[in-house]
Ligand code: HDD
């Protein structure tokens with residue numbers, strides 16, 4: 157394999173591993189703030205119990221996010237020097253602002269948030285938690301600004317082949333940024349909601365039926381049920397925005413080869429780049445046209461428009477974009493069904509009319525289903541990023557810099573060796589991470605909880621008689 | 623013509639300065655927590671917990687200075703960033719894997735099932751060692767002008783060892799400050815051993831630097847520069863001797879001045895670093911690319927500078943706040 161392909165795989169492996177953990181910390185930070193504030197308000201210990209368990213998962217995820225993030229910041233230099241040389245004047249300040257406004261904030265206050273509760277006043281501890289959550293959000297903001305700019309660049313001019321900023325406002329608020337930022341933030345909240353719901357359901361099943369588990373599960377599933385329709389709506393808007401700026405990506409997402417009207421929505425197909433058509437299509441007539449143009453006979457751009465006179469292909473590889481998009485949307489739909497069904501079950505009245513059934517009323521299969529969905533947010537998020545990023549190829553910065561022009565002149569063998577090393581480390585860490593989360597859940601459920609005690613000893617409240 | 627002189631001259635200079643400061647803060651701060659990791663095999667299991675507790679609240683923020691330093695290199699001198707990092711591809715990868723291992727080991731050793739704790743302790747040590755060695759190696763290669771020839775690699779292997787010993791020295795002085803009783807006594811011994819790494823390391827780099835380039839040789843040994851440079855080696859010598867004397871008498875009554883070896887080590891570090899910065903200026907890639915040639919466009923540097931001027935003091939303030947909150951002897955790390 158050549159260095160370009162290996163470098164791409166290496167970058168993809170590193171960023172895919174990295175994004176797993178920010179996806180969790182961004183939203184989990186705010187969820188912890190919520191738990192903490194509810195406790196400050198109600199002095200009800202179940203909120204602190206929930207806080208105590210999830211702050212450990214947060215600490216673990218944060219460490220994973222930090223170390224894999226450090227890898228990312230070196231990748232630009234080691235593998236993609238052309239990137240900074242050409243668009244460094246724009247990417248540089250955005251990355252610098254991320255370090256300055258976000259990373260230090262998170263890193264410093266994390267120490268206080270995790271270990272400082274007994275050393276500082278309660279409000280300082282709450283503030284530290286808020287600042288950490290705010291820091292992760294800021295960092296998501298800046299990096300998404302940069303990434304969105306790479307998809308829809310504006311506010312710059314090229315002088316001697318190097319991009320120079322002319323309008324920072326236009327760079328930061330580039331056309332795809334608001335959609336991408338909103339979609340990613342909600343993705344993070346959904347990922348965390350299903351993680352909390354899944355792990356809480358696991359604890360419930362193995363007998364850790366404490367009040368803390370109950371509120372965590374309820375909070376998570378209600379949040380998921382509220383957010384998933386918003387995510388679908390935002391996703392749709394995002395797609396329309398992409399149609400405007402990167403039509404070739406939408407064409408690949410839809411698997412549509414010819415520009416035409418009445419385009420069907422493909423549920424299944426095997427895009428074939430040799431014959432430039434799809435095999436084994438299963439489709440709903442007109443639906444793609446309706447979604448993208450709001451008319452059954454709307455015209456949707458096709459891939460064949462993106463082939464140069466000399467036959468050079470100017471659109472991304474179709475199958476990965478097509479399929480990762482379906483994985484994301486499929487999981488989105490699944491999340492909709494699962495979260496709404498769970499909420500509906502919790503809202504059922506007890507037979508004797510004494511209030512709602514809540515978490516205790518959830519049947520076993522539903523609980524197992526939630527456990528199974530614990531990491532579904534990860535899959536959807538990765539699939540979403542693959543759609544976006546592979547869909548941008550062959551460009552690194554749309555219309556400005558192609559991926560192959562940015563790659564480093566490093567021997568393929570070296571890239572290959574380090575790639576294998578990274579993959580081994582990542583695989584081991586992923587197993588350890590998931591294993592430890594379930595281990596912590598098991599230990600907490602066996603009553604060996606050693607969660608933080610902020611005001612007074614934390615006695616898990618007994619279950620009310622059913 | 624310009625209000626503050628030509629921005630394409632002073633901006634690169636300011637950014638080189640900022641980058642230098644962040645690298646210095648990094649090698650001191652992460653230096654001590656990497657050093658603590660390198661010292662792990664010499665400690666008992668209970669002592670390991672104490673040692674981790676002494677760096678637990680800080681390590682993450684310490685590493686962020688590396689991100690800032692690389693970030694500044696990346697944003698202010700993009701060409702140099704590419705040239706340096708592609709030349710150091712392999713050691714960078716080893717360092718990154720080391721950083722990954724030790725960073726996650728902090729968490730896993732406390733959370734994983736008990737039988738795995740030993741494995742994570744080992745990972746913490748191995749990661750710290752890989753990181754220190756590769757940083758020392760990169761330092762050596764950088765001094766030698768980033769060329770992969772046998773003698774250069776040999777020299778870099780030496781600096782790899784020296785920097786690692788130097789880190790464990792500063793780590794030991796940190797442990798002296800943060801612990802008491804048996805562990806503190808042990809740390810004093812470690813520091814006595816580690817000081818030689820520091821002396822040899824600084825010595826080797828100082829001896830090699832002027833020999834690699836005539837330009838640096840002239841900068842050091844021509845009159846009158848040599849005169850006002852002379853306090854640097856003299857002061858360093860004095861510091862090393864007083865550290866040695868001090869360590870032999872420690873701990874002092876009522877644990878007084880337990881911070882002094884750490885402070886002295888930091889000063890030594892800063893002087894060695896200052897000497898290097900002086901030698902290499904104005905080059906950012908030794909003898910190939912000056913900071914002025916490698917700098918980004920002034921308008922981009924300016925917008926970063928604005929933010930930096932506001933944010934950097936804030937960062938320093940809350941960093942100090944966190945060291946104040948966690949001052950005193952390390953206590954068991956608990957989330958409460
Ligand atoms: C949508 C969010 C997002 C995305 C797309 C990225 N990151 Fe990230 N990153 C975060 C969200 C985040 C975070 C939530 O802020 C993290 C995770 C855990 C943490 O400590 O901060 C983080 C940590 C983190 C760190 C460690 C910071 C520290 O020391 O505290 C670095 C150096 C990077 N990232 C760099 C990158 C680079 C170079 C990326 C792109 C190529 C990137 N991240 C993509």
Ligand code: HEM
Pocket residue numbers: 163164165167168171172175236239299300302303538541542545546549552559
């Ligand atoms: C965090 C979520 C992200 C994920 C999961 C992700 C994933 C990917 C993937 C899979 C590719 C490979 C596409 C291909 O080569 O076919 C890629 C390319 C790339 N992305 Fe992203 N990306 C993310 C965010 C970012 C951000 C925030 C940046 C920049 C600031 C970025 C910069 C790049 C670059 C430089 C490439 C080109 C290298 C390559 O083609 O592999 N990505 N990304």
Ligand code: HEM
Pocket residue numbers: 307335336337339340342343344346347387388390391392394395396398405484485486487488489491533536537538539540541542543544547
């Ligand atoms: C079910 C309805 C959904 C729709 C219609 C939808 C739509 C989209 C579209 C069109 C893109 C590509 C943006 C581009 O062209 O660059 C995208 C990207 C993405 N999606 Fe979704 N999405 C849905 C659900 C989800 C879910 C459930 C998640 C995660 C929990 C998710 C996470 C992401 C992420 C992380 C990206 C990449 C970042 C970005 O470009 O925003 N999506 N989505």
